[in-house]
Amino acid sequence: MAGPVKTEAVVLRSMRYGEADRILHVYTPHRGRVSAIAKGVRRTRSRFGGRLEPFFRLRLELHEGRGELLTVTGAHTVDGHPRLREDARALDSAARACDAVGRLFETEEPHPGVFNLLCRKLALLDAQAADAGSDGPPPPEGRSPGVATRAGGLQFRLKLLHAAGLAPQLGACAHCGEPEHLVGFSGAAGGVVCGACEAASFPLGEDAHGFMVQALAKALAEAPSASEQTLGQVERAISETLEHHAHLRLRPLVGRAG
Numbered sequence: 001m002a003g004p005v006k007t008e009a010v011v012l013r014s015m016r017y018g019e020a021d022r023i024l025h026v027y028t029p030h031r032g033r034v035s036a037i038a039k040g041v042r043r044t045r046s047r048f049g050g051r052l053e054p055f056f057r058l059r060l061e062l063h064e065g066r067g068e069l070l071t072v073t074g075a076h077t078v079d080g081h082p083r084l085r086e087d088a089r090a091l092d093s094a095a096r097a098c099d100a101v102g103r104l105f106e107t108e109e110p111h112p113g114v115f116n117l118l119c120r121k122l123a124l125l126d127a128q129a130a131d132a133g134s135d136g137p138p139p140p141e142g143r144s145p146g147v148a149t150r151a152g153g154l155q156f157r158l159k160l161l162h163a164a165g166l167a168p169q170l171g172a173c174a175h176c177g178e179p180e181h182l183v184g185f186s187g188a189a190g191g192v193v194c195g196a197c198e199a200a201s202f203p204l205g206e207d208a209h210g211f212m213v214q215a216l217a218k219a220l221a222e223a224p225s226a227s228e229q230t231l232g233q234v235e236r237a238i239s240e241t242l243e244h245h246a247h248l249r250l251r252p253l254v255g256r257a258g
């Protein structure tokens, strides 16, 4: 497998290493998560410029040697998402999206759909940051930026669960198959549960159930809206699913006021 590798990639993390180098975690369409070293990147006049930073979408040229780390030999910007970097809320969302991808898909197993989903998420955050900076009309009632950001973050996580084969069962009781009277959610059972099976579940409202169905069905640019309370139930459902089936805890998506 040694030799040159060309791939598209999104930079998930970029860490200082030694005097002038950086270690990157990048996510690629066909090689999953890849770790690579970029040498001399912190010198002024580095040929990489500032583009080996988180949230950059790049065309990378890498060299694969015998070690685990690949070496970056070339980098061309596909999209640097410059507007996202000017907006604290968008930056925070982008960091959480990259963190979730890096932790849920940490191997070399290829998931091109996850790569595309992450690219769409970053492009959307970049576009939304641009909108927030313009003097547009105020958001409609119940769509404060904080709530909308959290809804978008939860939708992204649901789509990641789906890509990982962990999508919660939403069409019928995950325990007994009962199609109606679905009143709870059980991470252990892997989805919604009916009244008879509700032990070890927590109450899940119709709105939260509906949000999850809609979020999985709709594009990222059409994130369904919901109240803070509903989003809290959805976040708990995602968290318990991940804890039971992937032994993973993601950073909470706190809906900030405003």
Ligand SMILES: [Zn+2]
Pocket: 173, 174, 175, 176, 177, 178, 193, 194, 195, 196, 197
């Ligand atoms: Zn049941």
